[in-house]
Amino acid sequence: MKHVKALALLATLALGLGATVMSSGSEGDNKNAPIFGVTAPAGYRDWKLISVAHEEGKLNDIRAILGNEIAVKAYREGKLPFPEGAIVARLAWQYVPSEENNRAFGHTQSFIAGPPTNVQFMVKNSQEFASTGGWGFVQFNDGKPAHMDAQVCFSCHVPVKNRDFVFTRYSP
Amino acid sequence: MKHVKALALLATLALGLGATVMSSGSEGDNKNAPIFGVTAPAGYRDWKLISVAHEEGKLNDIRAILGNEIAVKAYREGKLPFPEGAIVARLAWQYVPSEENNRAFGHTQSFIAGPPTNVQFMVKNSQEFASTGGWGFVQFNDGKPAHMDAQVCFSCHVPVKNRDFVFTRYSP
Numbered sequence: 001m002k003h004v005k006a007l008a009l010l011a012t013l014a015l016g017l018g019a020t021v022m023s024s025g026s027e028g029d030n031k032n033a034p035i036f037g038v039t040a041p042a043g044y045r046d047w048k049l050i051s052v053a054h055e056e057g058k059l060n061d062i063r064a065i066l067g068n069e070i071a072v073k074a075y076r077e078g079k080l081p082f083p084e085g086a087i088v089a090r091l092a093w094q095y096v097p098s099e100e101n102n103r104a105f106g107h108t109q110s111f112i113a114g115p116p117t118n119v120q121f122m123v124k125n126s127q128e129f130a131s132t133g134g135w136g137f138v139q140f141n142d143g144k145p146a147h148m149d150a151q152v153c154f155s156c157h158v159p160v161k162n163r164d165f166v167f168t169r170y171s172p
Numbered sequence: 173m174k175h176v177k178a179l180a181l182l183a184t185l186a187l188g189l190g191a192t193v194m195s196s197g198s199e200g201d202n203k204n205a206p207i208f209g210v211t212a213p214a215g216y217r218d219w220k221l222i223s224v225a226h227e228e229g230k231l232n233d234i235r236a237i238l239g240n241e242i243a244v245k246a247y248r249e250g251k252l253p254f255p256e257g258a259i260v261a262r263l264a265w266q267y268v269p270s271e272e273n274n275r276a277f278g279h280t281q282s283f284i285a286g287p288p289t290n291v292q293f294m295v296k297n298s299q300e301f302a303s304t305g306g307w308g309f310v311q312f313n314d315g316k317p318a319h320m321d322a323q324v325c326f327s328c329h330v331p332v333k334n335r336d337f338v339f340t341r342y343s344p
Contacts, residue, residue, distance in 0.1 A: 045220075045221075046220050049221055051265075052224045052236050053234070053270075053273075053284045054283040055277070056280075056282075057279050062224050064221055064224050093224070100339065104339070105328075109227050109228040110226075111225060111227075111228075113223045116344055167272065172217075
């Protein structure tokens with residue numbers, strides 16, 4: 001879920017999550033290769049909030065991290081590693097100043113979410129994604145799956161191996 | 173929900189929302205006066221996400237705006253004014269840099285949610301809160317109701333009267 005230029009699309013998303021595999025791409029059995037045509041898990045925009053963050057620099061976004069029921073339950077119970085089927089979603093929007101808010105506050109201080117940039121998911125399936133810590137990684141731009149390399153995603157997450165490769169902590 | 177130093181506590185929160193009125197305070201029938209002993213609506217931490225924001229300056233927080241089912245449905249349908257019973261929650265946390273994330277990104281760019289600061293609610297009840305645009309305003313610090321003046325809250329929200337006094341827009 002970090003600075004990833006490539007993420008694998010996950011057939012797992014299609015399993016009981018309302019997603020639909022349209023085609024399997026051209027990479028055969030290479031689980032880290034992109035698999036195009038997968039849609040995001042149905043209803044993810046309704047998932048519970050895990051936390052929020054802001055990234056400066058090239059990303060320049062403000063983001064919310066949501067989780068499906070399995071993921072949020074594990075967070076709240078402090079359960080590690082995350083159970084099979086856990087999905088963490090990272091929704092990001094452009095980071096934009098709000099003149100309207102600034103006027104209300106009387107100070108230039110307010111930044112809000114602008115247009116959406118992309119949505120990323122981490123999906124726990126230890127068997128399917130054994131080579132990337134048991135997590136599959138996927139990104140959607142404008143609702144369309146992006147061409148990604150899960151190994152690139154995973155390499156950024158290795159430093160938080162002790163939290164099952166998940167950066168975001170739960171915010172009460 | 174803006175730069176408010178005082179918010180009224182809402183008996184409305186106790187009506188069918190799982191909250192409990194412990195006492196009614198000493199302000200009698202003055203609806204804008206604080207009413208102590210009200211707890212936050214049950215389950216609000218599970219509500220759906222409306223949007224996110226960051227406030228610099230003295231607030232220096234990062235925040236998530238959640239809504240109950242009535243509020244989120246109205247947002248998604250573009251329904252204004254908000255229906256009776258709509259509640260908008262603003263959860264804020266200290267805005268803190270993440271060295272862990274910065275190392276992963278390779279840049280100093282990441283800010284995350286630290287310890288919680290306070291939680292504010294706007295509750296739509298046109299009759300009960302007729303003098304403040306139909307909205308009651310309430311804040312909780314560490315789960316305890318804060319001593320507030322709803323008129324102060326409301327005065328900040330007047331500039332967005334055309335959006336039924338609600339600043340936050342829905343982020344898709």
